[in-house]
Amino acid sequence: MNRIKNTLAQDKKLLSIYFTAGYPEPGNTVSIIKDLEKSGVDFIEIGLPFSDPLADGPTIQESSGVALKNGMTTKKLFQQLEGIREEVEIPLIIMGYFNPILQFGVEEFCKRCAAVGIDGLIIPDLPVEEYNEKYRDIFEKHGLSNIFLITPQTSEERIRFIDSVSEGFIYMVSTASVTGSTKGFSQETRDYFKRISAMNLRNPQIVGFGISDEETYGQATKFAKGAIIGSAFIKHLNSGGKHDIPGFVKAIRPV
Amino acid sequence: MSYQVDKKGYYGDFGGAYIPEMLYPNVEELRRQYLDIMKEESFQKEFKELLRDYVGRPTPLYYAERFSKKYGTKVYLKREDLCHTGAHKINNTVGQILMAKRLGKNRIIAETGAGQHGVATATVCALMGIECIVYMGEIDIERQAPNVARMKMLGAKVVPAKSGSRTLKDATNEAIRDWINNPLDTHYIIGSVVGPHPYPDMVARLQAVISEEIKVQLKEKENRENPDYVVACVGGGSNAAGAYYHYLDTPEVGIIAVEAAGKGIESGESAATSALGKEGIIHGSKTLLMQSEDGQITEPYSISAGLDYPGVGPMHANLFRSGRGEFISITDEAAMKAGLELAKLEGIIPAIESSHALAIFEDRKFKEEDIVVVNLSGRGDKDLSTYIDYFKL
């Protein structure tokens, strides 16, 4: 939790990159994380692959499918992450659907996360009410920050409620869509960024979904603290960009 | 203890709404309004009129004399196969289209496996003049060509689900993704008692007309409202939920749920969720589902496309866990045989889904004086090519 808070406290706009563990090859996890940190990324989301990723578009769905075919499992991910904290300092967040975590055992999952040095979790299909009632104590006991999503349709009242439960940042979904849209941001979307920013929430907001290049990164971070890129990075990996991670990051955020 | 849904949307340990935040406004709007809307006089009037004049309700409760004789007990068939479009599915779609109109939605999405729910949805959309998009697994589109053609004739757009295993669960994923992408004008008509709360309860209430009618009809025929047993096949569980609904909290009525064993429970090609499933989350609901040790949802198998779902509705998961329901699984072979038998004994060709329910009498014995109501969820027209291939007709 401290690593996330320290990063958020920095006086700059943040860039986070998402990738699916086990994609394109099963053994990539650690090398991708190290390369991303070296390239200046501020934090990383490690995707736990799932057979039925409801909130994801085709790119992340496909990466999830490939990762599962590659034999990726929750157990394997924890094995790969063992010792990661000897090499990597930036915050690491696991993003995954709830069913694999439930099967692993929520308590056991949190324990392993804490042991390998994971700082937070994003579980899109674990609603804030269920979390509050059943799981919050477990997450807190293991020092894990649970990150919630808001969307352009989330009511102000609910945003305030989510803000009160959140510790870390709020994941602000840019538009009403699954991941991987590349339409660019409309005036309406930019107004939404502005509206949320003006709410002066306790937790800073990081924008995700639909950020694919320097322009959309710039639009998102004009009002928000940072932005997250997923599908565009997966596409980069898919088109042979595994050895040019710095090139990808530089194109989004030139130094 | 009641077997109905509780205030938080759970049936015992099962149910809830495990949905991404993007779906929250729509699901919450529905949750807040569905009971009030269903209670409205205008809704009830329109719903009942359409069920009577358009769907053809009440469906008969038919005493199957020759079938009964063969198995030494009294078997009544609830004839949902006589509903317009050939199955119980339309009870739900008529109700939900009326709901959608009252919620101000003008675009309908649905998922379908065999195509029965897709056809039932396309039908009510045609009736109301509302745009209709049906997601269907690419593999199912190939397997169920006649239903694809029916949906197209009815003016629906059929969109192939190309992700994952390209069958029903993936069609459901695609429909949910569509809803995420279209949060304002769209209503999602789910085809069974699955999905996030309030869907399981809403669909069960819309199908509850089945047991409501059974009570009245049995009273006329047998001078009693309660049979000894109600039997239904369970895919997601909507025809079963409708047949059980008014008997859930009447312990003297035995509830029998029939799942598809496919090629056998141990064969690796099965859809017997209660036997093979573990607690987990699928399509926004905590329920029993077939999954790997790592929590990946596995692909079920059954000769009947309508039972080919890796989960069951949360009501049924609770009936199983609590012991209120007796769960039986039936192989492809036994179901096909029972379907042919009903055709020969009663002149009724059942849907293969319903044949599963009929197949239990081979091994599950009842007393001579028992009254057993079997919900005959659909007719076999859609399955003719499967029957032809199987029996080399």
Ligand SMILES: Cc1ncc(COP(=O)(O)O)c(C=O)c1O
């Ligand atoms: C005739 C028939 N029976 C049963 C089913 C299974 O669905 P449920 O379990 O929701 O009744 C279907 C689904 O397509 C069907 O067409």
